[in-house]
Amino acid sequence: MDFSFSQEQNMLQESIERFVQNDYGFDERQKNAHSDLGFSQDHWQTFAELGWLGVPFAESDGGFGGGAVEASLMMEQFGRGLVIEPFLATVVLAGGALKHGASDALKARYLPGVIDGSLHGALAYAEPQARFNLADTCTTAAASANGFVLNGQKAVVLNGPRADFLVISARTSGEQRDRTGISLFVVDAKAAGVTRRDFPTVDAFRASEITLENVSVDADSVVGAVGEGYEILEQVIDEAIVSVGAEAVGCMEKLYKETVEYCKQREQFGQPIGKFQVLQHRMVDMFMEHEQAKSLMFMAAMRMDEGYGPDTKKAVSAFKVQVGKSGKFVGQSAVQLHGGMGMTEELSVGHYFKRLTIIDTLFGNSDYHLKRFGAL
The missing domain is CATH 2.40.110.10 (Butyryl-CoA Dehydrogenase, subunit A, domain 2)
Structure with a gap:
């Protein structure tokens, strides 16, 4: 099986990665989060102009025909930047319901506005x-x-x-x-x-x-x-789980890398705390939890693109269980290794942890999906 990305998928991932690195700083994110709107309308229009809002929709509806793999690549990068623009709510959830069940007339009425950024859902x-x-x-x-x-x-x-x-x-x-x-x-x-x-x-x-x-x-x-409508709703929620789980994978990557860098700089007893073996073990465990979650992300996304059925549902629930487990461990470890400053408003670490905590509860927590996995 070929796990390599296509040229288009690589370009999509790299474009969002550049945007997050160059145009989406944490301080600006916080400023936009506390604005009346709650996010940046300028950034949202940038998403539309770059075609990101149209990726999951069929070409016949004005989109680019992307699937769960493309959505995962996008959301992973959004997670790394802690992006607060409502891509999940408008494109994946509301747009997903229209994509899977709406009549041609309803699609024509709403999807063009979603894709060009003028309509929120x-x-x-x-x-x-x-x-x-x-x-x-x-x-x-x-x-x-x-x-x-x-x-x-x-x-x-x-x-x-x-x-x-x-x-x-x-x-x-x-x-x-x-x-x-x-x-x-x-x-x-x-x-x-x-x-x-x-x-x-x-x-x-x-x-x-x-x-x-x-x-x-x-x-x-x-x-x-x-x-x-239940079958449509269940499929849309499972697609959202893959997307928000991918966002969590991006959050975890950012947290473990930030923690490693901090432990190289923070000195105690005359040496960087990253030289202490017990902390090295903890950081390796953080890395492994992230990698396990990322592997299940690709499995769930590929299952989703192969067709929606019982095996896909099991893969999605397995991924959600792993995201809940890994997100909790990585988030708590990052805060602990940063010390008290890990939960301050000025440092991004605590905000990533908050997002991971909410992602665990979105669309069913680990306990719920463990039971669902066993019942399928």
Whole structure:
């Protein structure tokens, strides 16, 4: 099996690597994170101009026909730079739902704006009672004369504050935890009956609690077939797991390299602490955890590109378990070896650790995916 990248994949990876090195400093990142918008609109337009926002979409939809491997290469570099622009929320989640299930008319309405950077989206699927069960949906969509009327509440909607449109999961039939009877709808974020409570997350991203009260949508707003949205949602979330896991791999690489450099410079007892054997062992363990996670990243991405099925789901869950385990070890070790300064706001180490901690809980933590792996 050939594991080498194509010329196009190498060019994509190198372009983002150069951007992160030259134009995405930590201080600027912090400044943008604390702005009203929560990220840089100039950077977002740069993403669009360089074609990055169109990579995962089919050429027929105006994209470049990339798959999970390309998305992983991109997100790994975003992780190294601790990028806060909402690529995951708009392109992978909301855009992914449209890519897999939307009609040609819905794609034509929204995907060009996503690709050129003029439209932001959000996937509103999680609910307060659901834990990590995608099927646990209390939000309802009742049929009406012109379409459907939505009522319910969605929790932790990533990029909710900036979203122009929402892709919302709602139950059109069945019981609360049935996999059948879930439908996906595209809703204007400013539609009557949609209210938001915006908040920053601990890792400097932005999210919303969204309440739907008698929100009317027409029948053409359904993504896929009515009552068959669960399969689309599950695939989109698994693609997001591969993407956010790749971001974690980038974070881990940055942390272990920063830690090695710090241990070469920090002196104690008249010599650099990097000469102490016990710390050398710890840094080697950090490297090994990163490499294990990276290997599973490529396995999950290649499985995803081969086709979505039980084997792909197992590979994705295995990757998510490893990311949770490795991210915790690498993050905690980096903070410990840096000492108290490791958790200060001025040093990037603590911010990488916060992001790794949140990634572990996104889309199901290690315990959840270990159980899912065993059940598949």
